[in-house]
Amino acid sequence: MGGLRAGGYGAFAKSDLDEDEVLLRVPRSCCVTLDDALSDVECGAGFRKLMEEAGPGADTVVIAGYLAKEYLLLKEYDRRLEAGDDDDDDDDAVVVGTRPRPRGNVKFAPYLRTLPWERGVNAQEHVLFWEDGDVEALLGGSLAYADAVETRATVKIATGILDGIIGPVVRRARGEGGNEGGEEGGGGGFRFPWQRSREEEERAAAGGGETILDGLEEAVRGAFVICLTRAFVAPSPVDGGREEDRLEPVLDMFQHSNVPNIRHRFVDDGSIVVTAGPNVRSGDELFNRYQGEEDGDSMPYHKFFTRFGFVPGVTEPVANLIADRSTIFFPQRAVV
Ligand SMILES: C[S@@+](CC[C@H](N)C(=O)[O-])C[C@H]1O[C@@H](n2cnc3c(N)ncnc32)[C@H](O)[C@@H]1O
Numbered sequence: 001m002g003g004l005r006a007g008g009y010g011a012f013a014k015s016d017l018d019e020d021e022v023l024l025r026v027p028r029s030c031c032v033t034l035d036d037a038l039s040d041v042e043c044g045a046g047f048r049k050l051m052e053e054a055g056p057g058a059d060t061v062v063i064a065g066y067l068a069k070e071y072l073l074l075k076e077y078d079r080r081l082e083a084g085d086d087d088d089d090d091d092d093a094v095v096v097g098t099r100p101r102p103r104g105n106v107k108f109a110p111y112l113r114t115l116p117w118e119r120g121v122n123a124q125e126h127v128l129f130w131e132d133g134d135v136e137a138l139l140g141g142s143l144a145y146a147d148a149v150e151t152r153a154t155v156k157i158a159t160g161i162l163d164g165i166i167g168p169v170v171r172r173a174r175g176e177g178g179n180e181g182g183e184e185g186g187g188g189g190f191r192f193p194w195q196r197s198r199e200e201e202e203r204a205a206a207g208g209g210e211t212i213l214d215g216l217e218e219a220v221r222g223a224f225v226i227c228l229t230r231a232f233v234a235p236s237p238v239d240g241g242r243e244e245d246r247l248e249p250v251l252d253m254f255q256h257s258n259v260p261n262i263r264h265r266f267v268d269d270g271s272i273v274v275t276a277g278p279n280v281r282s283g284d285e286l287f288n289r290y291q292g293e294e295d296g297d298s299m300p301y302h303k304f305f306t307r308f309g310f311v312p313g314v315t316e317p318v319a320n321l322i323a324d325r326s327t328i329f330f331p332q333r334a335v336v
Pocket residue numbers: 009010116122123124125229230252253254255256257308309310311312313
């Protein structure tokens with residue numbers, strides 16, 4: 001990583017940089033991709049079923065589910081370690097089904113530990129972290145309202161679905177039993193919410209069904225925030241160049257600017273290469289440019305906010321912009 005230093009919430013040049021100097025190269029094997037989720041030993045079968053039922057639109061749900069499951073398993077290993085179960089090498093292995101998974105076996109463990117799973121970690125803000133009342137009070141009537149409500153509803157539905165896939169795996173790891181639904185070859189005992197009978201649906205809605213796995217809501221919410229604020233769209237080298245969402249460790253430490261001073265490009269083997277723009281001096285913060293898939297370069301700022309959790313160039317709390325009825329959030333009205 002020539003000329004690059006992490007610090008604060010972003011990355012900085014540690015020396016003057018030549019234009020086009022290569023700062024880093026991230027191989028696809030270091031990225032979190034849909035392949036990781038679909039080939040997962042414990043939940044891959046459940047994720048594949050979900051893709052069959054729901055189609056490619058389920059990509060983000062599947063990647064978020066995979067991240068949430070790995071994070072919850074990592075937390076379980078950590079809990080055991082803290083409880084002093086680490087004297088013997090095997091003691092802190094979490095047994096999922098019949099397979100022990102030693103601590104080191106969470107593929108992305110060091111990366112998962114750096115991510116903003118909760119509001120405020122790495123100064124992360126996002127409408128997914130808000131209470132319903134805050135969304136109504138702050139965003140009601142604003143341009144951001146519909147997006148915020150839709151994103152939150154998607155995550156709520158996803159949480160119910162993912163409980164059926166990753167819930168049993170995490171419950172087993174915690175020694176709480178759980179059916180075989182999420183496990184590869186386990187018979188597929190779980191059912192998606194759309195496969196439940198009306199009676200089961202009503203019982204679940206009335207709180208009489210199985211309860212959602214403890215900690216799952218928070219983990220899925222965090223995983224969605226992570227996907228929305230950090231995923232890159234890249235051509236997949238394994239799927240005829242189809243575009244895929246990926247999490248790119250290290251590349252995702254750069255903050256956004258509308259006038260970036262680095263560039264990134266995808267190369268044929270699936271790696272991503274980051275190079276310096278012109279006139280970068282030692283100590284300068286290095287900025288990338290985030291792009292929303294549907295709006296390309298011109299994503300409106302209220303959409304930028306619901307997707308990435310901030311408004312470019314604005315340092316004051318968004319609540320102040322809303323209180324001042326900023327034109328970013330409220331359509332302008334002519335004063336006559
Ligand atoms: C991909 S991360 C960038 C690095 C990040 N701060 C981190 O947690 O590693 C994206 C998040 O960084 C923050 N961010 C990035 N650029 C920003 C900017 N120009 N102003 C304020 N926050 C920014 C937002 O919280 C955004 O959701």
